[in-house]
Amino acid sequence: MSHNLLKGKRGIIFGALNEMSIAWKVAERAVEEGATITLSNTPIAVRMGQIDDLAQKLNAEVIPADATSVEDLEMVFSKSVEILGGKIDFILHSIGMSPNVRKKRTYDDLDYDMLEKTLDISAISFHKMLQVAKKQDAIAEYGSVIALSYVAAQRTFFGYNDMADAKSLLESIARSFGYIYGREKGVRINTISQSPTLTTAGSGVKGMDHLMDFANKMSPLGNANADECADYCIMMFSDLTRKVTMQNLFHDGGFSSMGMSLRAMHQYSKCLDDYADKDGHIIYG
Numbered sequence: 001m002s003h004n005l006l007k008g009k010r011g012i013i014f015g016a017l018n019e020m021s022i023a024w025k026v027a028e029r030a031v032e033e034g035a036t037i038t039l040s041n042t043p044i045a046v047r048m049g050q051i052d053d054l055a056q057k058l059n060a061e062v063i064p065a066d067a068t069s070v071e072d073l074e075m076v077f078s079k080s081v082e083i084l085g086g087k088i089d090f091i092l093h094s095i096g097m098s099p100n101v102r103k104k105r106t107y108d109d110l111d112y113d114m115l116e117k118t119l120d121i122s123a124i125s126f127h128k129m130l131q132v133a134k135k136q137d138a139i140a141e142y143g144s145v146i147a148l149s150y151v152a153a154q155r156t157f158f159g160y161n162d163m164a165d166a167k168s169l170l171e172s173i174a175r176s177f178g179y180i181y182g183r184e185k186g187v188r189i190n191t192i193s194q195s196p197t198l199t200t201a202g203s204g205v206k207g208m209d210h211l212m213d214f215a216n217k218m219s220p221l222g223n224a225n226a227d228e229c230a231d232y233c234i235m236m237f238s239d240l241t242r243k244v245t246m247q248n249l250f251h252d253g254g255f256s257s258m259g260m261s262l263r264a265m266h267q268y269s270k271c272l273d274d275y276a277d278k279d280g281h282i283i284y285g
């Protein structure tokens, strides 16, 4: 249902690959709420993914760009302003990739060239985006910029690997740039820390199905899905949140504030039963 929350606003959505992508859902909701948008992803993702279908459906132009390339980003911003007919009101950075995770390098055996790529793609691209936008003065006053993060920035999660470092850096960039861009141009910058979600990037995380089940059982409201994440992004892009900036906003059904839930405790004790002998002695500690 539309509330016209983004009526007349212009946006750029980075990172829609296929129907499962969080950025895909955000793009759909943004247009439903009255915005006009451009879409961007890497040239290979544009060729191999389904972004053209989305673009057709939403009457949006696709501007291929590698988000680690300042030159490509300059083109995305200047073209978007031209196509949409004015300064940009909202931006979604929904980009993440770790070559170390892909190549199954563990955190104590990282390849450092790959680590640089992880950080460049998943975090520094956010700085590059903001710096390019500011130099071009491409974002309107009270514009809203969101990047998607994960709670592994604060706490250690098995298998999340060097993406945890990337997310910490991403959240730090939101604060550091948020201060400067807010002070000088009234632009707000936040990260949304989303529940584990079944997407192409999400399925790269080791033990993703167990992680999702655990998070779901730990969260009083259950995991937040991609559609719900899109709703939250829309609210953050809207004029209803004009004084929210430099925050990492948890959108996780309460997971990040929990220690132990009844449901998780129940599951845990069931597992212990499986590992105990008939007298209740634990077989595997």
Ligand SMILES: NC(=O)c1ccc[n+]([C@@H]2O[C@H](COP(=O)([O-])OP(=O)(O)OC[C@H]3O[C@@H](n4cnc5c(N)ncnc54)[C@H](O)[C@@H]3O)[C@@H](O)[C@H]2O)c1
Residues within 6 Å of the ligand: 015, 016, 017, 018, 020, 021, 022, 023, 041, 042, 045, 065, 066, 067, 068, 093, 094, 095, 096, 097, 121, 148, 149, 150, 193, 194, 195, 196, 197, 198, 199, 200, 201, 202, 203
């Ligand atoms: N899925 C989850 O469980 C989860 C949870 C919390 C946060 N997030 C974050 O949400 C964001 C979106 O991921 P998703 O889960 O929708 O998966 P996804 O795979 O659909 O999206 C990741 C996108 O990053 C793009 N990308 C990779 N390298 C790029 C580059 N060099 N330049 C431009 N784009 C590039 C990919 O083409 C893809 O579209 C990521 O930042 C991810 O870390 C995901």
